[in-house]
Amino acid sequence: MINIIYGGEGSGKTAKLISLANEAVDSAKGILVYIDKNNSKMHVLDHTIKLLDLVELGICNVEQFIAFIKGMVSGNYDIQTVYVDNLEKITGKTANEFETLFNQLETLVNVLRVNFVITIGCNETTLPEYIKKYI
Numbered sequence: 001m002i003n004i005i006y007g008g009e010g011s012g013k014t015a016k017l018i019s020l021a022n023e024a025v026d027s028a029k030g031i032l033v034y035i036d037k038n039n040s041k042m043h044v045l046d047h048t049i050k051l052l053d054l055v056e057l058g059i060c061n062v063e064q065f066i067a068f069i070k071g072m073v074s075g076n077y078d079i080q081t082v083y084v085d086n087l088e089k090i091t092g093k094t095a096n097e098f099e100t101l102f103n104q105l106e107t108l109v110n111v112l113r114v115n116f117v118i119t120i121g122c123n124e125t126t127l128p129e130y131i132k133k134y135i
Contacts, residue, residue, distance in 0.1 A: 002105055004134040005119045006095075006127055013119040014041075014085055020117055021083045022046050030080030033072070037089050049083075054090050062091045066104050073114045081115040088121055095122045099130050 005013045018041060021034055025046045032049045034041065039053045054060070059068050065087075073079050088094055091101075098120075105116055120131065127135075 002102065002109060002116045002118065002134045004131055005117065006122055006124070006131075006135070008123055009121060013121070017083055017085055017117060017119050018044055021049055021081075024081060025049065028080055030078045031076065032081050032083070033079055034083045034085070035090070036085045041085070059090070060092060062093055062097070062101055065091050066101055069105070070108065073108055073112050077112065079114055081117060084116065084118040086121060087118050095120050095126070095131060096128050099128070102130060102134070 005016055007013050018034075021032055022045065024032055025048055034045055034049050034051045035054060036051065037053070037055050039051055039056070042051055045051055054065070054068070057068070059065055069082065073082070084090070087098065091098075108114055109116065118134075120127070
């Protein structure tokens with residue numbers, strides 16, 4: 001399953017994502033991974049959630065991002081949910097440029113049974129049609 005949290009800057013997307021991740025800890029049967037562009041959430045995430053700083057790993061575009069995600073989830077079948085904060089800032093693209101990425105994530109959901117919760121910085125009127133099915 002892919003879930004999207006959307007909204008403008010300062011709308012609380014990150015706070016909601018952190019809350020969802022922390023709430024999932026008690027019922028999780030697998031590994032929870034939180035992906036961000038830095039490690040500033042280290043002290044607000046439960047210690048059992050794996051925090052990954054993609055800038056530190058040198059991942060800065062869509063191609064690198066999807067390759068990293070595919071490698072991570074295919075190499076570790078215990079990953080249950082991947083939380084991604086601000087996909088645009090991680091990849092340097094806008095929500096309108098993610099259709100191929102979401103198609104590939106959908107394949108991972110169906111084949112490997114991994115879930116994704118992703119924040120995107122746009123409002124409902126500018127949200128691309130192909131993303132609306134994940135709201």
